[in-house]
Amino acid sequence: MSVISAELASHRFAAGLAAGQLDRLAAIATSIEVPAGTRLFEEGGHAASVWLIRTGRIALDLHVPGRDRLIVETLGPGDELGLSWLRPAARWQFGAIAQVTASAFELSSAKLTGLCDSDHELGYQLTRRLLGTAIDRLQAARIRILDLYASPSAAVGGL
């Protein structure tokens, strides 16, 4: 097992993969550092990578005319950044900037897709993980839509 395979094994996304699968994934992964303030991508750009965040924090944001940028969500250690390449348009729906210095494994979406096409068992495992991430994000977004803290009848300081 290579050094990067061993490091990748500790990431939540790769947890449970067999050693051979980890090695194949590690072969297309690059370990990167993202200094605070570095923009990884802008809304509308071509989506061609996925990052497995190891440390730090990345903010997904969106420019809203008259309101500066709004942060949609922040992602941290153990999270995956970049799912838009899974859709045919392959355009980023949001921008991404390092809120604090981050480190991550960067994987080319083309290489990742090729890996999945050539190894369906690995593709199945990775697809399950990406689908799980998408479900988690969808559920979190639904909860936020409820705007729970705005409810004056909440079971809270005023019981």
Added chain:
Amino acid sequence: MSRAVMTDCRLPVRYRVSSRVEETHDTVTITLEPADDPIAAFRPGQFMMLYSFGVGEIPISVSGPPGQPSLTHTIRSVGAVSASLCAAQPGQVVGVRGPFGTSWDDADSPGGDLLLVAGGIGLAPLRPALLSALAQPGRYRRIILLAGARSPAELVFAAEYGRWRDSGAEVGITVDRADASWPGQVGVVTQLIGQAHLDPLLTAALICGPEVMMRITARSLTAAGLPAASIWISLERNMQCGTAECGHCQLGPLLLCRDGPVVNFKIAEPLLAVKEL
């Protein structure tokens, strides 16, 4: 027996507002000093019935540290009585009945990890438990506070987070919405749970916030391996008498002014699933 304990908890005791701090645009923390003999000492998680004379009475949890004659309450202005209490200025007299209900004390797990998860102003009823835990270094292996709010401007006790961290607490804060000037996390509070690296069999979890938030958080914790019996939530219904006589706060077999607000999730979970309750 002290005179305070002998106080008839159906009669309000006069307290005078000694300080008033605006936490957010609609939330105020007031500190009350007894104008007469004080009421009995409260335990973290319990509530008082606060009476704004001429307006009305509402249940409000204590948000200040236990073991002091003064009472601290953090109140959100959502109706006539709460608006009146929020507007109370130093020197003004209000009525206090209590303390009522169960406390977070049942969740005490010396040597283990204490996890507090707050949503919005739900941090207020948890604050006495947090302050009490921080005042007992070494009692817990870890003290973890995870708090969510609607926006950075709606975080309560924000000036204290640094002090809590310095005292040994691990503090995770997230908001539902923010602009680029916010340097912290954005997302639902349950997303902080994975980052906390909990030891599920050594953790006692106290949750307070909107009921839906508490259900979702408790489910996330059980999914992370915490037994339901290790989770406590703070429930609200229409508390009025505080003495389990009027029945307005009934939740199935529970009268929450007596059997709550703090209820073990193993008991609460099946009740929360009944829409009619």
